[in-house]
Amino acid sequence: MIVFSSLQIRRGTRVLLDNATATINPGKKVGLIGKNGCGKSTLLALLKKEISAESGDAIFPANWTVSWVDQETPGLEIPAIEYVIDGDR
Ligand SMILES: Nc1ncnc2c1ncn2[C@@H]1O[C@H](COP(=O)(O)OP(=O)(O)OP(=O)(O)O)[C@@H](O)[C@H]1O
Ligand SMILES: [Mg+2]
Numbered sequence: 001m002i003v004f005s006s007l008q009i010r011r012g013t014r015v016l017l018d019n020a021t022a023t024i025n026p027g028k029k030v031g032l033i034g035k036n037g038c039g040k041s042t043l044l045a046l047l048k049k050e051i052s053a054e055s056g057d058a059i060f061p062a063n064w065t066v067s068w069v070d071q072e073t074p075g076l077e078i079p080a081i082e083y084v085i086d087g088d089r
Helices: 040-047 080-086
Strands: 002-011 014-024 055-059
Touching: 002 040, 014 040
Parallel strands: none
Antiparallel strands: 002 014, 002 055
8 A cells, every 4th residue: 555644745945745644555546636736746756756755754565666657748649548558567
């Protein structure tokens, strides 16, 4: 499972998440929604270990592989859905 516990994330001086706690169980498909700039990509950056939390933890099993498609994809002839599926090992 993925566990976020008492998480605080900042970008610069802006606090994007404060004391956030959530659990995602194996096999669940989860969508993350929120207004532009609220911190969705930043939370994913934490899971990708590109950034660190100010406090709290975001943990998942060490043997799990994280795969992703960037928010901005190149301009291609193929539909976005095909681009995503092509990248799925
Ligand atoms: N590398 C960065 N350095 C500094 N601030 C950043 C950086 N990346 C994002 N931010 C800021 O952090 C905040 C959250 O950005 P983020 O990209 O996580 O939002 P988002 O929810 O994914 O937005 P969108 O719906 O537009 O994709 C915004 O205020 C953004 O300007
Ligand atoms: Mg984003």
